[in-house]
Amino acid sequence: xxxxxxxxxxxxxxxxxxxxxxxxxxxxxxxxxxxxxxxxxxxxxxxxxxxxxxxxxxxxxxxxxxxxxxxxxxxxxxxxxxxxxxxxxxxxxxxxxxxxxxxxxxxxxxxxxxxxxxxxxxxxxxxxxxxxxxxxxxxxxxxxxxxxxxxxxxxxxxxxxxxxxxxxxxxxxxxxxxxxxxxxxxxxxxxxxxxxxxxxxxxxxxxxxxxxxxxxxxxxxxxxxxxxxxxxxxxxxxxxxxxxxxxxxxxxxxxx
Amino acid sequence: xxxxxxxxxxxxxxxxxxxxxxxxxxxxxxxxxxxxxxxxxxxxxxxxxxxxxxxxxxxxxxxxxxxxxxxxxxxxxxxxxxxxxxxxxxxxxxxxxxxxxxxxxxxxxxxxxxxxxxxxxxxxxxxxxxxxxxxxxxxxxxxxxxxxxxxxxxxxxxxxxxxxxxxxxxxxxxxxxxxxxxxxxxxxxxxxxxxxxxxxxxxxxxxxxxxxxxxxxxxxxxxxxxxxxxxxxxxxxxxxxxxxxxxxxxxxxxxx
Numbered sequence: 001x002x003x004x005x006x007x008x009x010x011x012x013x014x015x016x017x018x019x020x021x022x023x024x025x026x027x028x029x030x031x032x033x034x035x036x037x038x039x040x041x042x043x044x045x046x047x048x049x050x051x052x053x054x055x056x057x058x059x060x061x062x063x064x065x066x067x068x069x070x071x072x073x074x075x076x077x078x079x080x081x082x083x084x085x086x087x088x089x090x091x092x093x094x095x096x097x098x099x100x101x102x103x104x105x106x107x108x109x110x111x112x113x114x115x116x117x118x119x120x121x122x123x124x125x126x127x128x129x130x131x132x133x134x135x136x137x138x139x140x141x142x143x144x145x146x147x148x149x150x151x152x153x154x155x156x157x158x159x160x161x162x163x164x165x166x167x168x169x170x171x172x173x174x175x176x177x178x179x180x181x182x183x184x185x186x187x188x189x190x191x192x193x194x195x196x197x198x199x200x201x202x203x204x205x206x207x208x209x210x211x212x213x214x215x216x217x218x219x220x221x222x223x224x225x226x227x228x229x230x231x232x233x234x235x236x237x238x239x240x241x242x243x244x245x246x247x248x249x250x251x252x253x254x255x256x
Numbered sequence: 257x258x259x260x261x262x263x264x265x266x267x268x269x270x271x272x273x274x275x276x277x278x279x280x281x282x283x284x285x286x287x288x289x290x291x292x293x294x295x296x297x298x299x300x301x302x303x304x305x306x307x308x309x310x311x312x313x314x315x316x317x318x319x320x321x322x323x324x325x326x327x328x329x330x331x332x333x334x335x336x337x338x339x340x341x342x343x344x345x346x347x348x349x350x351x352x353x354x355x356x357x358x359x360x361x362x363x364x365x366x367x368x369x370x371x372x373x374x375x376x377x378x379x380x381x382x383x384x385x386x387x388x389x390x391x392x393x394x395x396x397x398x399x400x401x402x403x404x405x406x407x408x409x410x411x412x413x414x415x416x417x418x419x420x421x422x423x424x425x426x427x428x429x430x431x432x433x434x435x436x437x438x439x440x441x442x443x444x445x446x447x448x449x450x451x452x453x454x455x456x457x458x459x460x461x462x463x464x465x466x467x468x469x470x471x472x473x474x475x476x477x478x479x480x481x482x483x484x485x486x487x488x489x490x491x492x493x494x495x496x497x498x499x500x501x502x503x504x505x506x507x508x509x510x511x512x
């Protein structure tokens with residue numbers, strides 16, 4: 001028996017339930033009829049060591065969470081991960097993720113990092129080539145950093161976000177310590193779900209041709225495939241499929 | 257930043273969704289209002305390397321899955337796990353788990369293995385001290401090995417199992433490659449759920465004062481707390497709480 005033959009690495013804990021959600025989606029998207037058909041996946045969920053991403057991006061702390069994320073990616077590489085994904089949009093802001101990925105590449109250049117935002121853009125290009133205006137629901141940190149604005153803009157799309165009040169509502173639906181998804185996700189509170197749904201609807205009314213669920217907590221609340229016929233793009237699901245393609249492409253289930 | 261300060265280790269993959277279920281229950285049972293409140297958990301889900309436990313116990317193969325489980329526990333210890341749980345009842349059969357735990361203790365004597373079956377017996381003693389007859393739903397492998405019969409007997413309880421046909425029905429609800437939980441768990445098929453519920457009801461009719469869901473796939477199908485007022489004991493949930501007690505007792509949420 002030799003169990004060390006590579007694995008998909010899930011860097012969890014950002015937040016913990018998003019890590020579970022990605023791992024579940026990897027299993028769900030794998031062709032498998034019994035335990036032994038499933039791919040090797042390891043997850044490190046070390047939430048207590050990774051400072052809040054949005055707080056750093058908004059300048060409320062100088063500690064870059066990218067350092068802990070990089071350290072954990074190196075630990076995962078040492079533990080056998082050969083491709084790694086991080087189910088947190090905000091953490092993909094270049095100021096955070098550039099540092100983390102540099103640490104990984106220096107310590108373990110053979111390990112492949114699968115970038116969630118790039119995977120989402122590739123997905124839109126492939127599946128919705130006619131679309132021009134793409135709505136995004138995200139944390140204020142992701143918004144402030146221009147992550148999706150830049151990535152969508154470079155690919156020729158226009159990014160559409162909720163207004164100030166709407167972005168605050170989305171942020172609270174995610175991180176409010178009483179009703180937010182991070183505090184209460186099993187099940188999600190009715191208020192968090194209602195607020196997110198309402199903001200998605202407004203983006204559709206304003207002309208969005210797809211809405212990116214650009215924070216990995218949001219698909220825990222908005223589980224439907226579309227709002228008024230406009231597709232909701234679950235970045236976690238896109239990342240799950242991209243990780244399988246990077247690790248064992250022949251094991252990817254056909255898309256529904 | 258120093259992220260290597262111990263973690264709960266979840267040995268997943270037996271099966272993959274049971275590993276997710278244990279990890280989710282650890283998060284659910286932890287006092288937490290934000291990501292950083294959560295405990296460090298690492299999971300290795302290396303299903304393809306762990307041969308079917310029931311097949312080994314029934315003599316259909318000579319390869320002891322305990323060897324792979326032991327090897328993976330050592331890898332988890334090296335990766336930082338300080339307490340380890342395995343969410344698979346069948347794997348706790350002494351012929352399998354004794355070998356695995358011996359490998360762990362030789363390589364990493366400081367790591368604590370939390371035994372799921374012992375945790376369930378402790379739970380019954382504490383919560384249901386008046387009970388005498390305890391029903392058990394399990395795989396045929398767990399039944400054949402006498403795992404729960406022995407553990408319950410030593411503790412002064414009588415174990416009650418479904419009859420031959422019922423045990424076959426339970427086994428199929430778990431592992432049938434078309435409708436079994438291992439093939440189809442999100443959501444579980446109506447047939448798997450109906451068959452498991454019917455067998456739990458029969459045990460209650462025969463006098464069971466509690467029913468142990470003695471295979472970690474079963475709580476994915478039977479999510480209610482009781483059948484006709486008789487409690488269903490989710491061994492995965494009991495293990496989640498025991499792991500928190502072993503790792504950080506002050507972080508355990510009060511029982512509902």
